[in-house]
Amino acid sequence: MRAAPVQHVLVVGAGLGGLRTVEALRANGYDGRISLVGDEPHLPYDRPPLSKQLLAGSWEPDRVRLRAEDTYDDLGVRTYLGTRAVDWRPGQVVLDDGATMYADAIVVATGLSARRLPGQPDSVFTLRTLDDSLALRAALDKASSLAIVGAGFVGAEVASTARDRGIEVTVLEALSVPFARALGEELGGLCARLLTESGATLRTGVGIDGFDGDTLLLADGDRVDADVTLVGIGGVPRLEWLSDSGIDVTGGLVCDAAGRVEGAEALWAVGDVAAWHDDVAGRPVRREHWTNTVEQAAAVGAAIAGGEAPPPAVPYFWSDQFGMKVQLFGRPTEATRRIPLHGDGLDGGPVKGTVVGLLRDDTLVAVAGFGAARRVARYRALVAAGVGLAEVEELARTLA
Numbered sequence: 001m002r003a004a005p006v007q008h009v010l011v012v013g014a015g016l017g018g019l020r021t022v023e024a025l026r027a028n029g030y031d032g033r034i035s036l037v038g039d040e041p042h043l044p045y046d047r048p049p050l051s052k053q054l055l056a057g058s059w060e061p062d063r064v065r066l067r068a069e070d071t072y073d074d075l076g077v078r079t080y081l082g083t084r085a086v087d088w089r090p091g092q093v094v095l096d097d098g099a100t101m102y103a104d105a106i107v108v109a110t111g112l113s114a115r116r117l118p119g120q121p122d123s124v125f126t127l128r129t130l131d132d133s134l135a136l137r138a139a140l141d142k143a144s145s146l147a148i149v150g151a152g153f154v155g156a157e158v159a160s161t162a163r164d165r166g167i168e169v170t171v172l173e174a175l176s177v178p179f180a181r182a183l184g185e186e187l188g189g190l191c192a193r194l195l196t197e198s199g200a201t202l203r204t205g206v207g208i209d210g211f212d213g214d215t216l217l218l219a220d221g222d223r224v225d226a227d228v229t230l231v232g233i234g235g236v237p238r239l240e241w242l243s244d245s246g247i248d249v250t251g252g253l254v255c256d257a258a259g260r261v262e263g264a265e266a267l268w269a270v271g272d273v274a275a276w277h278d279d280v281a282g283r284p285v286r287r288e289h290w291t292n293t294v295e296q297a298a299a300v301g302a303a304i305a306g307g308e309a310p311p312p313a314v315p316y317f318w319s320d321q322f323g324m325k326v327q328l329f330g331r332p333t334e335a336t337r338r339i340p341l342h343g344d345g346l347d348g349g350p351v352k353g354t355v356v357g358l359l360r361d362d363t364l365v366a367v368a369g370f371g372a373a374r375r376v377a378r379y380r381a382l383v384a385a386g387v388g389l390a391e392v393e394e395l396a397r398t399l400a
């Protein structure tokens with residue numbers, strides 16, 4: 001029996017993944033009804049500039065908007081902004097105004113909320129939204145010191161932006177080096193050097209016990225007081241509205257390799273909330289990256305519209321900090337060892353220009369680069385093919 005044609009697609013979450021899903025539906029010839037529900041008052045905007053150009057003051061908010069207002073009419077999508085989804089049942093979503101929307105396919109693209117520390121006062125900043133970025137920017141305009149909890153990418157980018165503005169920065173990190181778990185000690189050590197070489201103070205292995213006003217109380221008894229304090233300790237998938245749905249939302253929405261939520265009818269998920277089955281890793285993996293979101297949205301839009309699935313891509317992440325692009329292709333958590341390919345960063349030389357291969361035994365699983373965009377790009381196909389050490393070294397010699 002053929003499935004009934006899809007007549008209404010409801011996309012929950014009007015961010016990058018939501019918008020790109022809508023565009024992919026149309027690009028694949030779907031001409032039915034589309035609704036896009038988002039709880040922020042803004043049309044979809046881009047988040048990477050929130051810790052970079054927008055925070056630095058070199059861009060204004062209209063520049064982070066992903067599409068002009070009339071694009072939504074052109075796409076034939078009805079937007080419901082300032083509207084939160086509060087519940088789901090098969091084929092239905094309940095909104096915070098009490099209305100129920102019915103759809104043949106529902107796509108979840110609700111992203112993350114910034115994780116907070118227990119007892120965190122409202123005057124201590126987090127950074128996830130446009131409004132967060134503008135509030136932090138206004139506070140930094142008057143600040144001469146900034147304390148950041150968490151040396152992840154958002155923490156490092158804010159530190160970089162603040163150092164460029166001459167602000168004294170202290171970064172507090174729980175692990176021995178930033179990204180110790182995801183990237184290992186050596187690569188994490190390079191990220192640490194970017195911070196310290198900018199003049200920021202980095203304190204690692206530090207726990208936070210609580211707050212006294214805005215002052216951070218450290219587990220070792222110390223106190224850190226700054227004009228502005230930011231907590232940048234990652235995000236929590238925004239799936240609270242699915243808590244009564246019977247779907248397991250621990251650790252994200254578990255999906256098959258095409259984005260269908262497991263155990264739910266006609267429900268799909270893309271972006272930061274979605275843990276798609278990764279054939280290479282052999283398990284569901286949730287990635288909180290821009291490119292991953294765009295690729296998943298393209299695949300889900302095509303699948304719902306009956307179009308052709310795009311080929312699987314190599315995971316990719318970039319970060320702009322301290323005057324360079326930090327990039328990563330592949331699956332670093334699968335690596336068992338790391339080898340230098342270009343530059344001397346791992347031997348204490350300049351971080352800029354360093355490219356590192358991450359291998360699982362003798363198979364290339366990822367490549368990381370610091371201010372070496374052109375070279376890093378050349379390894380992408382090798383990561384995709386999962387080539388052996390000899391081929392990696394051959395390319396390194398060619399590019400030397």
Ligand SMILES: Cc1cc2nc3c(=O)[nH]c(=O)nc-3n(C[C@H](O)[C@H](O)[C@H](O)COP(=O)(O)OP(=O)(O)OC[C@H]3O[C@@H](n4cnc5c(N)ncnc54)[C@H](O)[C@@H]3O)c2cc1C
Pocket residue numbers: 012013014015016017018037038039040046047048049050051083084085086109110111112127128129154238241270271272273288289290291293316317318319320
């Ligand atoms: C400061 C910052 C810098 C970043 N920099 C980089 C970078 O340099 N490189 C990189 O690869 N990635 C970066 N990222 C990550 C990238 O922006 C995300 O991967 C991407 O935005 C994820 O898209 P999404 O659609 O899943 O979620 P979002 O873009 O977060 O969109 C989700 C939307 O859904 C809304 N929503 C949530 N719950 C509901 C509900 N119940 N009902 C209705 N609407 C709801 C949210 O308010 C939000 O508007 C950065 C992220 C941040 C925050």
